[in-house]
Amino acid sequence: ATTSSALGAESQGTIIVEGKSYPTDQWTNATPSILSHISKGLYTRENHPLYITRKLIESQFPGPTYGNYTEKNPVVTTAQNFDVLGFPLDHPGRSRTDTYYVNEKTVLRTHTSAHQAEYFRRMAEENAKEDGYTVAADVYRRDAIDRSHYPVFHQMEGARLWKRTPGMTASESAARILEDVKKLPTHDVEVEDPNPVTHPERNPLQADYHSQEEVDAVVAHLKRNLELLVVRIFSEASKASQDSGSPPEPLKIRWIEGYFPFTSPSYELEVFWQGDWLEVVGCGVIKQELLNNSGVPDRIGWAFGLGLERIAMLLFEIPDIRLFWSQDSRFLSQFRNDKIVRFQPFSKHPECYKDVAFWLSSAATSGTGASAAGGAISFHDNDMMEIVRECAKDIVEDVKLVDEFVHPKTGRKSLCYRINYRSLEHTLTNKEVNVVHEQVRQTLVESRPGERTM
Ligand code: FA5
Ligand code: MG
Numbered sequence: 001a002t003t004s005s006a007l008g009a010e011s012q013g014t015i016i017v018e019g020k021s022y023p024t025d026q027w028t029n030a031t032p033s034i035l036s037h038i039s040k041g042l043y044t045r046e047n048h049p050l051y052i053t054r055k056l057i058e059s060q061f062p063g064p065t066y067g068n069y070t071e072k073n074p075v076v077t078t079a080q081n082f083d084v085l086g087f088p089l090d091h092p093g094r095s096r097t098d099t100y101y102v103n104e105k106t107v108l109r110t111h112t113s114a115h116q117a118e119y120f121r122r123m124a125e126e127n128a129k130e131d132g133y134t135v136a137a138d139v140y141r142r143d144a145i146d147r148s149h150y151p152v153f154h155q156m157e158g159a160r161l162w163k164r165t166p167g168m169t170a171s172e173s174a175a176r177i178l179e180d181v182k183k184l185p186t187h188d189v190e191v192e193d194p195n196p197v198t199h200p201e202r203n204p205l206q207a208d209y210h211s212q213e214e215v216d217a218v219v220a221h222l223k224r225n226l227e228l229l230v231v232r233i234f235s236e237a238s239k240a241s242q243d244s245g246s247p248p249e250p251l252k253i254r255w256i257e258g259y260f261p262f263t264s265p266s267y268e269l270e271v272f273w274q275g276d277w278l279e280v281v282g283c284g285v286i287k288q289e290l291l292n293n294s295g296v297p298d299r300i301g302w303a304f305g306l307g308l309e310r311i312a313m314l315l316f317e318i319p320d321i322r323l324f325w326s327q328d329s330r331f332l333s334q335f336r337n338d339k340i341v342r343f344q345p346f347s348k349h350p351e352c353y354k355d356v357a358f359w360l361s362s363a364a365t366s367g368t369g370a371s372a373a374g375g376a377i378s379f380h381d382n383d384m385m386e387i388v389r390e391c392a393k394d395i396v397e398d399v400k401l402v403d404e405f406v407h408p409k410t411g412r413k414s415l416c417y418r419i420n421y422r423s424l425e426h427t428l429t430n431k432e433v434n435v436v437h438e439q440v441r442q443t444l445v446e447s448r449p450g451e452r453t454m
Pocket of ligand 2: 279
């Protein structure tokens with residue numbers, strides 16, 4: 001039996017999303033509470049911090065060069081989300097432990113890159129005028145529970161292409177891109193590692209299609225744009241913190257090598273924030289096969305993808321990612337589209353820790369070792385997260401594995417998770433927490449952890 005009755009997503013063998021019905025199968029793992037987030041469209045609500053953040057980023061990528069778009073429906077095919085982008089079949093991102101499947105061939109997009117090929121195809125049309133775009137959308141990932149992770153978050157993707165006309169040499173193409181780099185503003189923020197080494201095993205030069213000179217020009221344009229974006233965001237953020245009386249933190253940024261199946265070379269931009277390096281954007285030179293397969297074989301260009309919540313948390317100093325979903329007017333009334341203001345936290349309600357321990361069936365493996373997509377029997381951390389999400393909704397702040405024990409005789413394994421309950425909006429009563437915690441325990445028992453993939 002593979003129906004997730006405990007998680008309740010697959011009543012009658014169909015799921016309805018945005019008015020469309022999809023047959024379910026043994027891949028289905030999208031839960032009712034996840035599906036309930038679709039169509040909330042936080043990034044389209046004026047005066048919502050995600051909307052303000054989106055508009056600020058869009059203003060860095062203006063027309064007529066860039067078009068600014070949104071994609072409402074998160075249901076995409078596995079081809080769009082993975083295959084077209086060159087994800088290998090054994091890529092962990094494809095696993096049911098990491099991705100919400102509607103059914104075997106259909107997922108809730110895990111990133112805005114699922115739309116890249118369509119946008120490139122649009123740019124190939126005869127009357128297309130734009131050479132680039134941004135697209136904002138909600139994305140879905142099975143993931144840890146803590147103050148910076150939520151299974152629904154928002155991404156913004158951007159891309160810029162240059163046409164190589166017939167007969168144009170690689171150096172002419174590079175020179176023309178460098179012309180565009182020269183037109184960009186400069187900034188005076190120190191970049192700690194402006195040119196990290198990229199490794200040919202992971203990030204080879206696409207030598208069949210690109211010269212080093214051209215790649216250097218595209219990368220220079222990409223990096224400058226993203227540095228300018230972060231500089232802009234931080235100048236807005238430090239204005240807001242000065243207005244609220246606290247001294248601004250000096251901005252420190254650095255580039256590191258990244259890896260994505262659809263770009264080479266690839267990079268990530270990190271910002272030093274509250275004592276640590278925080279990854280804010282992944283990017284790179286678009287793989288030429290992807291452009292060739294999307295109707296634009298005559299172009300070269302870059303793409304990036306960033307997390308809107310991550311940027312908004314920096315911009316407004318929002319301490320918990322759940323707040324973005326809050327309907328509480330004490331939260332919503334603080335934001336206005338015409339000004340970036342520091343978020344004033346309302347009083348924090350007390351937390352309540354509870355542990356839950358359970359045995360896995362003897363065959364099970366657990367922890368970080370993700371099972372093959374749809375395959376081996378296992379219990380994954382994310383299965384636990386999902387159960388807690390379904391039962392506790394937004395009154396859970398974080399969940400951690402605190403103990404693992406293997407019985408010396410039977411070899412059976414037990415796990416102990418600590419659940420930190422806390423509401424952002426009211427003080428939880430003991431009674432309320434006990435009811436939810438009991439529900440978590442019941443659901444765990446019913447799901448027979450480790451006996452089958454959830
Ligand atoms: C991607 O999703 C790629 N599609 C990005 C990309 C686009 C690369 C185009 C190259 C070209 P990644 O999984 O690293 O990559 O996520 C991109 C950004 O989304 C991260 O830098 C981070 O800002 C944000 N992000 C990722 N996971 C989370 C999360 N669980 N919660 C909040 N933000 C997240
Ligand atoms: Mg990343």
